[in-house]
Amino acid sequence: MSRLDWSLVKSFVRDAAPVPDAEWVARKFDEFLRRSDPADAFAISGVFSLAHPFYVPKMSDAVADNLAISVPELGEALMRARLTASRAKQPNVLVACLPKSASTFIGQSLMKVLNVPMAVLMSSALSPQTPFSMGITLREQETDELALIQYGNNGQGYVAQHHLRCTPYLCRQLELYNIRPIVTYRNVYDSLVSLDDMMRKQQREWAATRGKDAIYFSDGLPSNYCELDDETRYLILVDRQCAWYLQFFMSWKRCEALGLVKPLWVSYEEDFLGNKQRLAERIAAFVGPEFLDSAKLHEVFSETVQAGHARFNKGVSGRGSQLPERVKDRIRASFDLYREDFDFSEILPD
Numbered sequence: 434m435s436r437l438d439w440s441l442v443k444s445f446v447r448d449a450a451p452v453p454d455a456e457w458v459a460r461k462f463d464e465f466l467r468r469s470d471p472a473d474a475f476a477i478s479g480v481f482s483l484a485h486p487f488y489v490p491k492m493s494d495a496v497a498d499n500l501a502i503s504v505p506e507l508g509e510a511l512m513r514a515r516l517t518a519s520r521a522k523q524p525n526v527l528v529a530c531l532p533k534s535a536s537t538f539i540g541q542s543l544m545k546v547l548n549v550p551m552a553v554l555m556s557s558a559l560s561p562q563t564p565f566s567m568g569i570t571l572r573e574q575e576t577d578e579l580a581l582i583q584y585g586n587n588g589q590g591y592v593a594q595h596h597l598r599c600t601p602y603l604c605r606q607l608e609l610y611n612i613r614p615i616v617t618y619r620n621v622y623d624s625l626v627s628l629d630d631m632m633r634k635q636q637r638e639w640a641a642t643r644g645k646d647a648i649y650f651s652d653g654l655p656s657n658y659c660e661l662d663d664e665t666r667y668l669i670l671v672d673r674q675c676a677w678y679l680q681f682f683m684s685w686k687r688c689e690a691l692g693l694v695k696p697l698w699v700s701y702e703e704d705f706l707g708n709k710q711r712l713a714e715r716i717a718a719f720v721g722p723e724f725l726d727s728a729k730l731h732e733v734f735s736e737t738v739q740a741g742h743a744r745f746n747k748g749v750s751g752r753g754s755q756l757p758e759r760v761k762d763r764i765r766a767s768f769d770l771y772r773e774d775f776d777f778s779e780i781l782p783d
Contacts, residue, residue, distance in 0.1 A: 437469070437470065442465075445465060446480065447559075447560060449461045450484045450485050450560050450563045451560050451563050455485070455567065462478075462485070462490070483583060484558060485563060486556050486563070486564065514582045515582060518581065518582045518585030518586050519609050521588070523549075523724075524590035524591075524613070525590055525611055526543055526591070526612070526613050527607070527615070528543075528592065528615045529595060529597045529614055529617070529681075529685065530597075530618075531618045531682070532596060532624055532674070533619060533623075533628050534618050534619040534699075534705075535701050535705040536594050536617045538705070538734075539615065539716070540592050542730060542733045542737055543716070543720075543725075543730070546729045547720075548589075549589050549590040549592055550587070551591070552584040552592065554576045554577060554584065555569065555577050555580065555595065556577055557577060557580045568650050574595040575597070575603075576595075576606055578606070581606060581610050582610075590724070598680050598681050598685075599685040603688075604693035605693075607694060608694075613720055615699055615716065615719070616697070616699065618682060618701065618780055619700070619780065621675070621753070622754065622764070623701075623750055623751065624678070625674065625756070625760075626667075626752045626755075629670060633658065635652065636654070639651065654669065664757045667757065668759070668760060671764055672763075675767035679767065679768055682779075683771065686775070699716075700779065702750045709735065709738075713727045713730040713734055768781055
């Protein structure tokens with residue numbers, strides 16, 4: 434009988450899977466399998482496949498043919514996995530966020546109080562770092578069903594934080610897998626100023642440890658971004674972000690109006706900078722009092738603010754009022770085409 438210590442497998446996966454070199458990871462996984470009891474190899478290779486989106490164990494064609502899965506078998510496995518995930522009694526929270534809208538603050542606080550892991554729902558992996566080490570950052574943060582199933586079957590619940598627009602398709606996924614969406618938003622002007630702060634800080638830090646290609650696939654910005662004047666940097670962000678900002682806000686509002694989703698809306702200005710006890714109570718009621726204690730969440734909110742954690746950048750509103758008029762005009766022009774159809778006053782006051 435096998436006496437495999439699964440804690441060793443877990444520790445090995447935690448250390449190896451996030452390494453950016455996928456070929457190195459595959460070699461290490463295969464070496465681990467060769468050292469393992471043959472009776473455990475199948476189960477271990479399954480864990481490795483869950484841990485890394487590009488891992489397939491090395492084997493002969495004959496063995497691979499013997500393990501081949503038919504379409505009916507795949508359908509049965511998928512049905513059982515969906516069924517289990519859709520019936521799981523666990524807190525699954527999605528923080529869908531406009532950039533720099535206190536989503537990291539809220540997400541990390543929820544993970545601490547709920548005692549659940551962070552989930553990256555745009556790729557299947559056991560570690561949230563693995564997809565990013567594989568270069569996923571610039572991809573749209575759309576949900577991956579295998580990731581939804583995998584995290585939905587973890588027996589704990591999770592908190593995911595994504596810059597994610599809403600669609601009727603996403604709404605059906607949220608309903609099927611019992612995911613509670615919290616939508617955070619902020620004044621667009623302030624968001625852009627705060628985003629610029631973060632991008633400049635990151636580029637300076639990354640310059641010491643990463644090459645230009647690695648930095649590009651992390652932020653998609655010019656390599657000389659930090660050297661540009663304020664107006665030029667802001668215009669770069671406006672051209673890249675504004676269409677996404679308005680589609681983010683419109684898509685969640687429209688899906689809500691159609692009755693497809695019932696998110697909890699959290700305003701940076703009104704809620705995050707307002708009464709945090711009231712915010713904690715609203716979030717706890719939304720997630721479910723059987724999972725989340727509002728008093729504990731409020732306590733963590735207070736501790737986090739005092740410690741300056743969770744990329745708590747400035748924590749004020751109104752910084753965007755000093756944007757150059759040319760930048761503001763570019764932002765307003767992006768939104769003007771939709772003003773007859775939609776009210777943007779919550780994120781674009783003027």
